Amino acid sequence: MNIPDELQYTKTHEWVKKINGNEVSIGITDHAQHQLQDIVYVELPSIGRELKMGAPCAVVESVKAAYDIYAPLSGKVTKINQELRESPQLINEDPYGKGWFLHIEISNPNELADILSPGQYRAASESE
Amino acid sequence: MKKTPLYESHLKYHAKMVSFHNYLMPIQYDSIINEHLLVRKNAGIFDISHMGKFEISGDDALSFVQQVITNDAASLSEKQALYSPLCNEKGGIIDDIIVYKMNRNTFLFIVNCANTEKDLVWLTEQAKPYRSMKLKNVTDEMSIIALQGPSALQMLKNTLETDFKYLKRFCFDDFFLDDLSMIISRTGYTGEDGVEILVDATYALRLWDLFLKKNEAKGLRPVGLGARNTLRLEACFLLYGNDMDETVTPLETLIDWTVKFDKDSFVGKESLLEQKAGGVKHKIIGFEMLDQGIPRHDYPVMKKGEKIGKVTSGTFNPTTRKGIGLARVTAQHAMAGEEIQIQIRDNYHEARIVKTPFYKRESKK
Numbered sequence: 001m002n003i004p005d006e007l008q009y010t011k012t013h014e015w016v017k018k019i020n021g022n023e024v025s026i027g028i029t030d031h032a033q034h035q036l037q038d039i040v041y042v043e044l045p046s047i048g049r050e051l052k053m054g055a056p057c058a059v060v061e062s063v064k065a066a067y068d069i070y071a072p073l074s075g076k077v078t079k080i081n082q083e084l085r086e087s088p089q090l091i092n093e094d095p096y097g098k099g100w101f102l103h104i105e106i107s108n109p110n111e112l113a114d115i116l117s118p119g120q121y122r123a124a125s126e127s128e
Numbered sequence: 129m130k131k132t133p134l135y136e137s138h139l140k141y142h143a144k145m146v147s148f149h150n151y152l153m154p155i156q157y158d159s160i161i162n163e164h165l166l167v168r169k170n171a172g173i174f175d176i177s178h179m180g181k182f183e184i185s186g187d188d189a190l191s192f193v194q195q196v197i198t199n200d201a202a203s204l205s206e207k208q209a210l211y212s213p214l215c216n217e218k219g220g221i222i223d224d225i226i227v228y229k230m231n232r233n234t235f236l237f238i239v240n241c242a243n244t245e246k247d248l249v250w251l252t253e254q255a256k257p258y259r260s261m262k263l264k265n266v267t268d269e270m271s272i273i274a275l276q277g278p279s280a281l282q283m284l285k286n287t288l289e290t291d292f293k294y295l296k297r298f299c300f301d302d303f304f305l306d307d308l309s310m311i312i313s314r315t316g317y318t319g320e321d322g323v324e325i326l327v328d329a330t331y332a333l334r335l336w337d338l339f340l341k342k343n344e345a346k347g348l349r350p351v352g353l354g355a356r357n358t359l360r361l362e363a364c365f366l367l368y369g370n371d372m373d374e375t376v377t378p379l380e381t382l383i384d385w386t387v388k389f390d391k392d393s394f395v396g397k398e399s400l401l402e403q404k405a406g407g408v409k410h411k412i413i414g415f416e417m418l419d420q421g422i423p424r425h426d427y428p429v430m431k432k433g434e435k436i437g438k439v440t441s442g443t444f445n446p447t448t449r450k451g452i453g454l455a456r457v458t459a460q461h462a463m464a465g466e467e468i469q470i471q472i473r474d475n476y477h478e479a480r481i482v483k484t485p486f487y488k489r490e491s492k493k
Binding site for chain 1: 155156159160161164354358420421422424443444446449473
């Protein structure tokens with residue numbers, strides 16, 4: 001399982017990367033993209049939307065079905081990955097790089113304490 | 129949870145196994161897109177042993193079959209098959225099945241896995257007035273392997289050293305490979321040329337392995353239920369439980385041609401005649417998305433802000449890389465070319481009703 005050390009995670013298989021100040025980048029993990037396979041469509045929120053930790057914020061679709069992606073942290077959407085519209089397969093090909101979903105300006109830094117370290121995420125997904 | 133005789137082989141091919149109506153079945157081995165395209169371009173092999181199978185035999189077999197199906201089995205030759213709904217008294221579809229005429233007084237029904245128990249209860253009840261007839265559930269005794277794709281007949285020949293091109297569509301024949309007996313049937317659920325092979329469950333793995341061994345170099349791979357669904361949808365074959373159920377009659381679907389009113393009697397005839405005279409209120413149509421949205425079962429179908437129906441089946445079509453689907457809409461809107469919208473979560477996505485099927489293989493002379 002590819003779980004980069006420099007990221008943080010959620011039990012629902014999203015990753016979080018600190019960019020600068022209160023801004024984070026998010027996406028889905030290698031484990032998640034592998035489970036979904038064949039990602040063919042992504043629906044992202046609009047810039048400026050307020051997200052609530054744990055609430056659905058995006059949808060990815062494989063050939064078979066649609067799946068909700070949950071906001072790992074609360075905050076405002078500042079940027080979305082427009083490339084996913086034309087090339088949703090980037091999520092399969094490069095989940096931690098070109099397959100990023102969006103940036104959030106987090107509104108409650110205390111929530112950072114609730115997300116998982118790489119070790120905790122590994123333990124959580126292996127016991128699934 | 130039940131397993132088919134090919135279960136171990138699915139694991140060997142790294143299948144992702146899912147629970148499918150009480151069976152552990154392979155949903156995909158590689159990717160659904162690759163498996164779909166493989167069947168369109170070359171050939172794939174499917175385990176469909178989970179399908180229900182009933183043997184109907186005896187002097188009354190034909191009259192019984194004629195009574196429970198809406199299609200006409202009287203015109204079938206021996207070793208010929210047909211597709212038909214089973215309807216209830218109201219004309220609602222209990223199941224859609226393939227009827228094989230094995231010989232003068234023996235028929236085999238291949239039914240949907242999800243409906244096996246229900247059908248058995250229904251057919252047992254319907255069989256009561258027929259004295260000289262036996263209905264037997266042979267589901268567990270028989271496996272079915274489907275070999276589908278433009279190269280399927282060639283691969284079949286490579287494996288069995290016999291050319292089955294003489295079999296017309298919906299015809300079948302017995303075949304023996306040493307001690308291994310099987311039925312080769314030119315049928316399928318993919319819209320592609322190919323065969324379905326009925327074989328004793330104890331020999332299924334041997335035959336499956338043989339096909340893969342003899343044709344792996346030619347590209348043959350196992351294909352899962354995920355691609356089976358996208359293939360059937362692209363070819364516009366209906367799926368029971370999605371596109372039809374007991375609240376829907378064959379006249380409201382794409383299979384109105386399977387109702388043969390010329391027959392003396394069959395269950396549901398009166399109701400269906402009445403519906404035919406009054407006209408149907410709903411129709412199943414095929415549509416194509418005009419943007420990137422992917423339609424799914426139960427999504428609302430809209431026209432000028434009004435709901436005109438529901439998506440019954442939808443998917444991303446690997447061949448055209450567009451969303452396609454079947455929907456049940458009010459009959460007045462069931463016209464090719466009509467612009468509609470599909471509600472996907474909170475948004476309306478543009479779509480157009482198109483002629484079905486979405487895919488038709490080129491017929492070879």
